[in-house]
Amino acid sequence: MTQKTLTHLQRLEAESIQILREVVAEAENPVMLYSVGKDSAVMLHLAKKAFYPAPPPFPLMHVDTTWKFQDMYALRDKAAAEAGMELIVYQNPEAKERGINPFDHGSLHTDMWKTEGLKQALDKHGFDVAFGGARRDEEKSRAKERVFSFRSANHRWDPKNQRPELWSLYNARKAKGESVRVFPISNWTELDIWQYIHLEGIEIVPLYFSAERPTVERDGLLLMVDDERFPLKDGEEPKMRSVRFRTLGCYPLTGAVESQAKTLPEVIQEMLLTTTSERQGRAIDHDQAASMEKKKQEGYF
Amino acid sequence: MTTQDPIYKTDALIAEDIDAYLETHQHKTMLRFITCGSVDDGKSTLIGRLLYDSKMIFEDQLAALEADSKRVGTQGGEIDFALLVDGLAAEREQGITIDVAYRFFATEKRKFIVADTPGHEQYTRNMVTGASTADLAVILIDARKGVLTQTRRHSYLVNLLGIKNVVLAVNKMDLVSYSQETFDSIVADYKAFAQSIGIEEFTAIPISGYCGDNITANSENTPWYTGTALLPHLEAVEVNNTADQDKSFCLPVQWVNRPNLDFRGFAGTIASGTIRPGDAIRVLPSGKTSTVARIVSLEGDRELAVAGEAVNITLADEIDCSRGQVIVAAQDPLEVADQFESTLVWMDENALVPGRAYWLKIGTQTVSATVQHPKYEVNVNTQEHLASKTLDLNAIGVANITTDREIPFAPYAENRTLGGFILIDKMTNHTVAAGMIHFALRRAQNIHWQATDIDREHHANMKHQKPAVLWLTGLSGSGKSTIANIIEKKLARMNRHTFLLDGDNVRHGLNKDLGFTEADRVENIRRVGEVAKLMTDAGLIVITAFISPFRSERDMVRSMMQPGEFIEVFVDTPLEVAEERDVKGLYAKARSGALKNFTGIDSPYEAPMNAEIRIDTTAMTADEAADLIIARLIP
Numbered sequence: 001m002t003q004k005t006l007t008h009l010q011r012l013e014a015e016s017i018q019i020l021r022e023v024v025a026e027a028e029n030p031v032m033l034y035s036v037g038k039d040s041a042v043m044l045h046l047a048k049k050a051f052y053p054a055p056p057p058f059p060l061m062h063v064d065t066t067w068k069f070q071d072m073y074a075l076r077d078k079a080a081a082e083a084g085m086e087l088i089v090y091q092n093p094e095a096k097e098r099g100i101n102p103f104d105h106g107s108l109h110t111d112m113w114k115t116e117g118l119k120q121a122l123d124k125h126g127f128d129v130a131f132g133g134a135r136r137d138e139e140k141s142r143a144k145e146r147v148f149s150f151r152s153a154n155h156r157w158d159p160k161n162q163r164p165e166l167w168s169l170y171n172a173r174k175a176k177g178e179s180v181r182v183f184p185i186s187n188w189t190e191l192d193i194w195q196y197i198h199l200e201g202i203e204i205v206p207l208y209f210s211a212e213r214p215t216v217e218r219d220g221l222l223l224m225v226d227d228e229r230f231p232l233k234d235g236e237e238p239k240m241r242s243v244r245f246r247t248l249g250c251y252p253l254t255g256a257v258e259s260q261a262k263t264l265p266e267v268i269q270e271m272l273l274t275t276t277s278e279r280q281g282r283a284i285d286h287d288q289a290a291s292m293e294k295k296k297q298e299g300y301f
Numbered sequence: 302m303t304t305q306d307p308i309y310k311t312d313a314l315i316a317e318d319i320d321a322y323l324e325t326h327q328h329k330t331m332l333r334f335i336t337c338g339s340v341d342d343g344k345s346t347l348i349g350r351l352l353y354d355s356k357m358i359f360e361d362q363l364a365a366l367e368a369d370s371k372r373v374g375t376q377g378g379e380i381d382f383a384l385l386v387d388g389l390a391a392e393r394e395q396g397i398t399i400d401v402a403y404r405f406f407a408t409e410k411r412k413f414i415v416a417d418t419p420g421h422e423q424y425t426r427n428m429v430t431g432a433s434t435a436d437l438a439v440i441l442i443d444a445r446k447g448v449l450t451q452t453r454r455h456s457y458l459v460n461l462l463g464i465k466n467v468v469l470a471v472n473k474m475d476l477v478s479y480s481q482e483t484f485d486s487i488v489a490d491y492k493a494f495a496q497s498i499g500i501e502e503f504t505a506i507p508i509s510g511y512c513g514d515n516i517t518a519n520s521e522n523t524p525w526y527t528g529t530a531l532l533p534h535l536e537a538v539e540v541n542n543t544a545d546q547d548k549s550f551c552l553p554v555q556w557v558n559r560p561n562l563d564f565r566g567f568a569g570t571i572a573s574g575t576i577r578p579g580d581a582i583r584v585l586p587s588g589k590t591s592t593v594a595r596i597v598s599l600e601g602d603r604e605l606a607v608a609g610e611a612v613n614i615t616l617a618d619e620i621d622c623s624r625g626q627v628i629v630a631a632q633d634p635l636e637v638a639d640q641f642e643s644t645l646v647w648m649d650e651n652a653l654v655p656g657r658a659y660w661l662k663i664g665t666q667t668v669s670a671t672v673q674h675p676k677y678e679v680n681v682n683t684q685e686h687l688a689s690k691t692l693d694l695n696a697i698g699v700a701n702i703t704t705d706r707e708i709p710f711a712p713y714a715e716n717r718t719l720g721g722f723i724l725i726d727k728m729t730n731h732t733v734a735a736g737m738i739h740f741a742l743r744r745a746q747n748i749h750w751q752a753t754d755i756d757r758e759h760h761a762n763m764k765h766q767k768p769a770v771l772w773l774t775g776l777s778g779s780g781k782s783t784i785a786n787i788i789e790k791k792l793a794r795m796n797r798h799t800f801l802l803d804g805d806n807v808r809h810g811l812n813k814d815l816g817f818t819e820a821d822r823v824e825n826i827r828r829v830g831e832v833a834k835l836m837t838d839a840g841l842i843v844i845t846a847f848i849s850p851f852r853s854e855r856d857m858v859r860s861m862m863q864p865g866e867f868i869e870v871f872v873d874t875p876l877e878v879a880e881e882r883d884v885k886g887l888y889a890k891a892r893s894g895a896l897k898n899f900t901g902i903d904s905p906y907e908a909p910m911n912a913e914i915r916i917d918t919t920a921m922t923a924d925e926a927a928d929l930i931i932a933r934l935i936p
Contacts (some may be wrong), residue, residue: 166429
């Protein structure tokens, strides 16, 4: 009989597709949260594969903070159009009105735009299942989160009361008002993501590749001056540096790394030889050791 | 502490020829394994060590680890690898792992996913969860302690979940002076036990997670050990995903892909075997046959698909097929049955209630199922069989299960996908148990329905009425029996043939062997439901007056009847009012503690959510209530 040994990427892909289809078969009103990063790009690509020749039967939703990189907004609109999916962009009106921004408001910025914004958006549209592109290798509390992760009616995560997940059987049943966050790429690592992007030729935001970009150095982070809203301090002048980003978020909160990697293989090469983890470039995780777990309990993705 | 060569991240190749590196790494295979052992066995330390030695720990993580080790570590300020993997804050405080965590690392040849689960008896459910997706198990033993009760428990569970590759890692060899004698004697002990529970083969490796002996390479400290070190062994072990390809084709249909009228694809993950366009298939349980037309994918049609792949296939003929059905090789269909003997691992705080209906999810299908009284419970420490009436959290037992319809299946030992299932509580939606099918019971085939010439329609026609069940539910003292009596009298005057089943009366005869525990209450209602069903077959209008406190049992009775025949009447009386009436003096007894499991006092009442009729007894008399109900029954 013909034998075909599946590679690790083929097994991961099959697992993710099974999860995506299971949600569509069981959920009433699913949505895919799309952050425009490389993990979102892979998740969207897997969704296209899972439902081909139909377009993915759910909308994409971007919970926007108005502070993302310009390149991200451009790719977001393009990717949604190419996938033939509806794109919902949600911006927390209260945060907008109060002018919440990462320069003046610290952690309130993440809380209002992202955590609160997400809850509002899910409630507004009545989505009962939201796909997210989180991976278990990112952070310790993620390592224990289920693929189907339940949220109470007020969006809280209870790490001590998670449903057991056996084999590839997912229990998606829930009471009215409760919702589920589903993570189809839970078992992928950063390297898997990069290899898959390389192998499948998936388009990602150019910010992942190095280029000459205007940057300033603040609190040990290299920040890119992406638009005129960046308040420069006295005597501070953006300097052109050859930089790229390992993760993408709000531009004033995302540290760049100096790099010459202009192609995917070069990026992967740099990643493999690096000595720091990818979340280090994010200001959000540094607060305290268990900060992510706390944020997640409060409803952060 | 010895530091190993960084052989698992070939920096040179990455630096010199990244394309060649990527090419190799795209062809890696994957191994999922579980580590079993208690905190004291050094399990977390071993996993931390594997991550460290395969260079999966970055400098910033290492810095955080060093700081943590000084603050809360148990290694006297030295790096405490256990801190790397004990994820949740609560766990770090308690110093124990309480859940399943998944870790990732990769070597030249493989990507690994490690399920890290706690080893204590109270965490059996977590270990079973981790083992359900594992290709291999590493069972840790503390060399100073040898084979312990927990070793036996872990081995039993590993074997129960069907893991064929077992590694016995005899850890902490540094603390027994790397003694070969100690190692050999532990291995001999374990071998005798393993054979007794059916583990035929295992690989024993002497290691030290703390010192790094025999982890990535053979250690100088154990020159007498000639086998492979742990990581090279994990890299070389044959993975099972090709074995499943030799079995016959089977695809549980997960989702029907229907973007337009011209395309109908059946999407799912192949559970076993291989498939090509032109292959003859059969759809179960309908038995309809066709051939595969295309294997459709975004990259173009495919010529072959194998077990483990998620596919979308189209058939040559338009035949009925939907989610939950199974497409199999035409010449080799699966068994189809509705009664099974299974092992159950109970995973919920609320114990099994025999006779209660649960959701059973198997493959892509969810059906309603009831579990009989367990045949026995297994003592996971000694593997003895014990008599048991139920299964509590973390208990493992064997019981018969009946589903409400026939389902295609395979014994778990042959196919994890078609033999493994979960049970879901219909009320809480919790996953309450994991199950593994042994075999189908033949009873379903042997008890045929006796076809009778005078059928239920005939009975009903003779009585000139439509049979129905008026199911009155409500608290003790709510007025059910009073109202039921009036209804029956009024219907008798209208020349209707009725029968009143009353809770108290039934307990004097049919159900006098039952008490008031949750399980007995479920059985009480099940029997009443069956009797009511026979009476509707006889053409009668049945009136019942039972507290019937649980929603799931009322729904069970509803599902026994023909559609529209079951009329749920919620006799809604507030607890204070019922307690004040206390016609039988029962509330007083319950309050004083003389009466246990009394509904509304120390046993719950689940009010109906969608009852056909609700009677507010504080707003109308019993007579008015009866009229209202009859008006609904005979419009």
